Amino acid sequence: MPRKKSMIVWRDILKKDGICVSQQTVSNIKRNIGLQRNSVEKIKFSRQRPVATPSTVLKVIQAIDVNDPPTQRSIAKACHASQSTISRIIKQVNFTLRKKQKVHKLTSSNVEKRRRRAIRLYRQLANNRYKNFITTDESWFYLDGTEGKRKVCYIKKSDPDYDRMILQQDSSRPQGFMVWAGISSYGKTSLRFVKPGVKMNSDYYINNILKPFLSRDVPRLFSNKKKNK
Incomplete structure (x- = not known):
């Protein structure tokens, strides 16, 4: 409605058109047209949430009820649904997302050796004797591929399959670096990094690992025990 014409003029124009x-x-x-034009409020649209059909729910369950499930984006693309719909279906069918835990791949002989040694170790550490021990170990840190296996999985809350949460690793290791550390009931030792390319023999282990450990870490960790004596 142009502003140059007055209200009287527009009234007469409408009257000529038969609108009194x-x-x-x-x-x-x-005034109402001006308010709508200058309004800063966004127009709100309401729509119903898409209903998941039984066939879609079945496809989602078949996709996630495996050891290495695809991503929710891939499932949504395969089911022709939104990612939020797939996420809602997963919650409705009582599945939960869990991160897998990396463990070493054990052979049958490894399992048998651990079973026999565990009993002897328990007898040595029983009756608070574990407080007199320091457990030390070294480990490699490296960038490792997953070999096509997902780091997450879905498990049922009512009937969880915890075997899916285990991500086994082969014994072969890529190039990386080694770190030595220890822990006890009184605290932890200092971290000692092994230089890359160094040959780990008895001389290196004694001079760079054991001697600093005995001269620095042991007196620090067991200082309170000496004072009590």
């Missing part, structure tokens, strides 16, 4: 309205009505219409 008052000057106040024309003014109200003009």
Whole structure:
């Protein structure tokens, strides 16, 4: 509605077209049009949430009820649904997302050796004797591929399959670096890094690992025990 014409002029124009309205009505219409044009509020649209069909729910369950499930984005693309719909279906069918734990791959002989040694170790550490021990070990840190296996999996809350949460690793190791450390009931030792390319023999282990451990870590960890004596 152009602003150059007055309310009276617009009333007369409408009257010629067979529309009889008052000057106040024309003014109200003009004011309402201006309010809508200058409004900063966004128009709200409401839509119903898409309903997951039984076939879609079945496809989602078949996709996630495996050891290495695909991503929710891939499932949504395969089911022609949104990712939020797939996430809602997973919650409705009582599945939960868990991160897998990396463990060493054990052979049958390894399992048998650990079973026999565990009993002897328990007898040595029983009756608070574990407080007199420091457990030390060294480990490699490296960038390792997953070999196509996902680091996460879905398990049922009502009937969890914890075997899916285990990600076994082969014994072969890529190039990396080694770190030595220890822990006891009184605290932890300092971290000692093995230089890359160094040959780990008895001389290196004694001079760079054991001697600093005995001269620095042991007195620090067991200082309170000496004072009590």
